[in-house]
Amino acid sequence: MFTKFRSAQIKRVAALATMLLLTAVPKAQTVETANAAQKSNGNFITKTIDFIAWVLNDTDTAFVAPNRYNFALYPGYSHSYEHYRFATEEGKQSISFAPQHRDKLGLSIAWRWLAVGYSIDLQDNNPAIDFNTSLYSARFGLDLFYRENNQGCNISKLSGFNNDGKELTNFNRDFEGLDTKQIGFNLCYAFNKRFTHQAAYAQSSNQLHSAGSFILGMNYNYQQFTFNHKELDPKIEQLLSPGLKFENISYHDFSLNLGYTYNWVFAKNFLANISFTPAVGYKHSSLKLPDSNNLLSSINFDFITRAAVVYNTGKYFAGASLVAQTYTYNKPQISIINGFGIIKVYAGFNFWRRK
16 A cells, blocks of 8 residues: 555646646746847847948958057147039129138047047137037048137129229238138048048058059038128129128038049158048029028039048057138029038047957
């Protein structure tokens, strides 16, 4: 009887163990499946980040020496300028304005391709806002800018203002009736891995041998002009064409560009760069005249130029750069050509060597 009891007990224990085992197996499989999915997601994110880094930074080390430092510190001087030309249809009459140039001294610190800095305006009485910054990886470049000017400007040139058959020359060139605003960015990507933007514009790598590349880019630009023609010199205002008596123009510009850039290594540690990128853009604009408001769209051509000269030993560097942009706006009533540029001169050093 004891044997039968023990045998029944063993069977019950065995049945209970089997049930627990069967219950535990799906749970273990569920945990294992969840861990595998989590690992797969982690691998996907890691691979995506690695792929983006490869696209932005892939270079041929026979032509490009990578930066061996984490940080760079450099003081610099910058000079920025603007120019505006307003013209009637077919350019029969035009007037050009030049706001005051801006000069700044600053200090920047960079971590690899990301740089931040602080600068002071050398014109104490200049209320204009002028923000420019650039980010460059080996193959990718980004320019960001925001400008606002309501300080007035000078009339630099007149055309088509004839008084008694002679071009008007004797007039007051100071003008307080033009306010401008511009916000935008420029993106560009270099196709050739033997070329690097950083050698020319970020001082974080060295171009060992001369190389060039086609570059593809896209731009966005918002511009606004508020114009009070009644503040012009009366000699100009009475001859002003109705087409130039606008009150406000604002437009959004979306454009694609394809250009070419070249790094010329003309001596050891010396580099010169030049880049030309014409752009085809779609502009959607609002034109406010004294008696009407107009919403207009069109295709126009713009142009971006970059140039630089750099001396870089890997540890110490010095150089100068230029980024210039030209935008066009053409309508039957009025056309606008406006240009912006910033020139930078700098010298500094890299530090905190990478392991």
